[in-house]
Amino acid sequence: MSIPVVTVGDSRDDLVGGLERLHGPVSVVRRCSELAELLAACQSGLARAAVVAAGGEELTASLVDRLSAVGVVVIALTDSPEETARLRTIGVAAESRAVEAAALAARISAAVAQLSGTGHRPGRAGSDDASSLAAPAVGQVPRSSGANPATAGTAAKGRIIAVWGPAGAPGRTLVAANIAGELAAEGQSVLLVDADSYGASVAALLGLLDEAAGLAQACRLADQGLLDADALLRIATTVATKAGTFHVLTGITRADRWTELRAAALTLVLERAREIADVTVVDTGFCLEADDELGFDSGAPRRNAATLRSLELADTVFAVGAADSIGVPRLVRGLAELRTAVPQAAPQVVMNKVRTSAVGRSPERQLRAAWERYGPSAPLTAFLPSDPAASDAALLSGALLLESAPESELRRSIAALVCAPAQRNKKSFVFSSTAERRAKG
Ligand SMILES: Nc1ncnc2c1ncn2[C@@H]1O[C@H](COP(=O)(O)OP(=O)(O)O)[C@@H](O)[C@H]1O
Ligand SMILES: [Mg+2]
CATH class of the missing domain: 3.40.50.300 (P-loop containing nucleotide triphosphate hydrolases)
Incomplete structure (x- = not known):
């Protein structure tokens, strides 16, 4: 079954259109004009993944938490290493703006598979709730190995x-x-x-x-x-x-x-x-x-x-x-x-x-x-x-x-x-x- 995806922002060469034309593992179910609309679409159960092609700077840990509470992974496009690190910290997978549609689709599939692997139940919002600990918002999406500043290195754990x-x-x-x-x-x-x-x-x-x-x-x-x-x-x-x-x-x-x-x-x-x-x-x-x-x-x-x-x-x-x-x-x-x-x-x-x-x-x-x-x-x-x-x-x-x-x-x-x-x-x-x-x- 194809993964329903919502998107926000335009991207280079109509990347989102490229995803649609793949007719493959993902299907774009809605193009949103802003993050608030994307959140609403996700909370109505429309999607399993969100691609943020523009406005990723506005993503926060709380917003990502709300999205993951309804079973949605977030992938943002950026070319800035600092922004990539920041996004990873709050649980967002970052991709280069130059990413090809097929590679992005593969990344989305992997992220969704990983979220499913955590045993998280989509459709239950409000992960400030105690019972959501099994699937904490941060740290769910795949991170490139060792690159996550939150977990990189051998920092002693108190x-x-x-x-x-x-x-x-x-x-x-x-x-x-x-x-x-x-x-x-x-x-x-x-x-x-x-x-x-x-x-x-x-x-x-x-x-x-x-x-x-x-x-x-x-x-x-x-x-x-x-x-x-x-x-x-x-x-x-x-x-x-x-x-x-x-x-x-x-x-x-x-x-x-x-x-x-x-x-x-x-x-x-x-x-x-x-x-x-x-x-x-x-x-x-x-x-x-x-x-x-x-x-x-x-x-x-x-x-x-x-x-x-x-x-x-x-x-x-x-x-x-x-x-x-x-x-x-x-x-x-x-x-x-x-x-x-x-x-x-x-x-x-x-x-x-x-x-x-x-x-x-x-x-x-x-x-x-x-x-x-x-x-x-x-x-x-x-x-x-x-x-x-x-x-x-x-x-x-x-x-x-x-x-x-x-x-x-x-x-x-x-x-x-x-x-x-x-x-x-x-x-x-x-x-x-x-x-x-x-x-x-
Ligand atoms: N073992 C104790 N003997 C006497 N007074 C205590 C003792 N433990 C706490 N108190 C006093 O009880 C009051 C409440 O303590 P506090 O630590 O502020 O409670 P809580 O944080 O549970 O509301 C304070 O005035 C504190 O000094
Ligand atoms: Mg007290």
């Missing part, structure tokens, strides 16, 4: 740790930021990403005077295929403690900016993060709801894309819950939602704010018993004590626990989550003032 937790401020941000600090103190290169699209607060916790929404900036560049390692490092704020330095992508400054954190762009940001950091720690939002079915075909951005995509891409997921009679049931329900939304997540449960006043004597034993009764399969990995004095002092000075309460049990328990034993036992770090940090930020 790990991603996502810190999630249900509604009710269980301590996601405190845990995420302190994990980042502890890993940095251990000598690892660390990037802390604030992906909470409801209540970003990493900047506030670290005492950063940051209005820049670094993650939104990084997503914007990634969407355009322009986020290289240097750009990511430029956007990230440097946080210096006397024990170590790490980078931060601060979160959106208002919750209504969530549309700036789209799944396709965030995927590219985290892919890049793996190249610049040994460990990327992502502070996520609480909400895991997928948008309603009505939204599916519109290709609209997804409210919880940042949280869901972070959890999908993470190598380790910590699920933080408040250890009291409100927090534990919330965590149990949240874990059930997590299992549905991101089945591959394998969360490790962290009970936070553990205290006898809320749970009774021997709180860890009580919590373990309760956990066994409720029966979620996720393992209880850690108990972090409630320590309002230490956490308030840290907040007040915009510091991490390793600076403001280095000897505290809370700090030690967080370090024990991620660090080698030697590091966990390290006694004190000299406090580095907030003023100094701001100067570096």
Whole structure:
């Protein structure tokens, strides 16, 4: 069966006409005058491939993501090496403007075969949805071997740790930021990403005077295929403690900016993060709801894309819950939602704010018993004590626990989550003032 193709833009010697005259593997079902028309045609299920002969500069990762969500591969014509590299980064196959119709048809067939090989189901739009991870938009089309700047070379691949937790401020941000600090103190290169699209607060916790929404900036560049390692490092704020330095992508400054954190762009940001950091720690939002079915075909951005995509891409997921009679049931329900939304997540449960006043004597034993009764399969990995004095002092000075309460049990328990034993036992770090940090930020 011939592959239905839509095109936009005129090309040399009427290349599109040449495709039609092949009467072979592809058939041009519509010539569009602009990308918006091409997108609409693809979303109506008309095509399996789109040839962008002009206006390829306007292609973004999000647009390509929407096209691949409806089973359409994108091939753009360009003679610029920079544009070719940019297009490949956002998942577009680039062809020379001098390509012959037969060669282009072969390229289209190969790209379509590759997309089918990923097991992607065409006709289901909205890949900001969690379930689309099996076929991420970027990286689906064939790339010439090793030429893709996103995957070229032997760039070491860092790990991603996502810190999630249900509604009710269980301590996601405190845990995420302190994990980042502890890993940095251990000598690892660390990037802390604030992906909470409801209540970003990493900047506030670290005492950063940051209005820049670094993650939104990084997503914007990634969407355009322009986020290289240097750009990511430029956007990230440097946080210096006397024990170590790490980078931060601060979160959106208002919750209504969530549309700036789209799944396709965030995927590219985290892919890049793996190249610049040994460990990327992502502070996520609480909400895991997928948008309603009505939204599916519109290709609209997804409210919880940042949280869901972070959890999908993470190598380790910590699920933080408040250890009291409100927090534990919330965590149990949240874990059930997590299992549905991101089945591959394998969360490790962290009970936070553990205290006898809320749970009774021997709180860890009580919590373990309760956990066994409720029966979620996720393992209880850690108990972090409630320590309002230490956490308030840290907040007040915009510091991490390793600076403001280095000897505290809370700090030690967080370090024990991620660090080698030697590091966990390290006694004190000299406090580095907030003023100094701001100067570096
Ligand atoms: N172990 C703890 N002991 C005492 N207070 C804590 C602890 N963990 C977090 N907190 C406090 O709880 C509040 C919410 O923490 P935060 O990390 O912002 O939660 P979330 O990111 O889940 O909304 C903050 O005031 C924080 O200092
Ligand atoms: Mg938070």
